[in-house]
Amino acid sequence: MARAAWRGLAGAALCIAALQAHAHDSWLSPSRHDAPAGQLVLELGTGTRFPVQEFSQSPGSVVQAGCIDATGQARALRPLAAQAQWLDLAAELPSGPALACWAELGEAEIEIEPPKVAVYLDEIRTSAANRAAWAALQQRQLPWRERYRKFARMELPAATAAAPQRAAARKPLGLPLEIVVLGDRAVAVGQPLQFQVLRDGKPLADFPVELVSERSAIGVWRRSDAEGVITHSLPFAGRWLLRGTDLRLSQQRPDSWESRFVTLVVEPR
Numbered sequence: 001m002a003r004a005a006w007r008g009l010a011g012a013a014l015c016i017a018a019l020q021a022h023a024h025d026s027w028l029s030p031s032r033h034d035a036p037a038g039q040l041v042l043e044l045g046t047g048t049r050f051p052v053q054e055f056s057q058s059p060g061s062v063v064q065a066g067c068i069d070a071t072g073q074a075r076a077l078r079p080l081a082a083q084a085q086w087l088d089l090a091a092e093l094p095s096g097p098a099l100a101c102w103a104e105l106g107e108a109e110i111e112i113e114p115p116k117v118a119v120y121l122d123e124i125r126t127s128a129a130n131r132a133a134w135a136a137l138q139q140r141q142l143p144w145r146e147r148y149r150k151f152a153r154m155e156l157p158a159a160t161a162a163a164p165q166r167a168a169a170r171k172p173l174g175l176p177l178e179i180v181v182l183g184d185r186a187v188a189v190g191q192p193l194q195f196q197v198l199r200d201g202k203p204l205a206d207f208p209v210e211l212v213s214e215r216s217a218i219g220v221w222r223r224s225d226a227e228g229v230i231t232h233s234l235p236f237a238g239r240w241l242l243r244g245t246d247l248r249l250s251q252q253r254p255d256s257w258e259s260r261f262v263t264l265v266v267e268p269r
Helices: 003-017 114-123 128-139 163-169
Strands: 025-030 039-047 062-069 074-076 078-082 086-092 098-112 144-155 177-181 192-199 208-213 220-223 229-233 240-249 257-266
Touching: 025 098, 025 144, 025 240, 025 257, 039 062, 039 098, 062 086, 074 086, 086 098, 098 114, 098 163, 114 128, 128 240, 144 177, 177 240, 177 257, 192 240, 192 257, 220 229
Parallel strands: 144 257
Antiparallel strands: 025 039, 039 086, 062 074, 062 098, 078 086, 098 144, 177 192, 192 229, 208 220, 208 240, 240 257
16 A cells, blocks of 8 residues: 555544554554564554554563464564554564464553543443443442553565464464454455454454454444354455454453453555
8 A cells, every 4th residue: 555545544544543542452463564584573552443553562561472484384573672652573484474473462451531431441342241331330420440461463464374374373372362263365455264263262242343454444243143253254455453342341350351352464465
């Protein structure tokens, strides 16, 4: 995509982002700079609306990160340099290109002002039960306190990858929350795709996921079925973000919340 066109789309996304308060997603993106041979550099950014990166992450916030290369080997993905709006991560790839990468961020805590909670709950399409629980807390004049964790995954397009290699790179990692592509076919425009949402390694049913293109700030919402599966065809090329937030009342801290944010980036061609 031409840089001028990207700036125009970014501006449109920022206008919508101004209306959105708290659902800050984190995602992996290709580096805008060339990397040395045998090395992959990715950008870990955070923002209110993909693909606009608004906030960086500190190197210490990355709990774990890695890539799967063309031979099926796991490679460490390590913080390289913190930029103003993203964190550069680098992996050494002596055996061929990476097919998939991921990052887990450490736990953080936030307190949201009551008037903004409704906006947040709308942004993540949370359940009626969560809304009722928040209403009950408000009646008791209790604040919104939340601890959250983030999990980002990216499938990198590789023209030379064979079907078995793609299938191996798509295997679940066992993260507390993740979205994976099912099957071994390349991600292609207009072709039915299946994604699966897993929580602690088990299918997560009735989970709302938004699919957002870098070419449009308007997303499409889908819910996972009983097996945690979402079926959808991506209508045009370019990067797409799948995003979702699993929000629950805390079992350890009374009257507070725990959430897991998950993203997956794919690029149909």
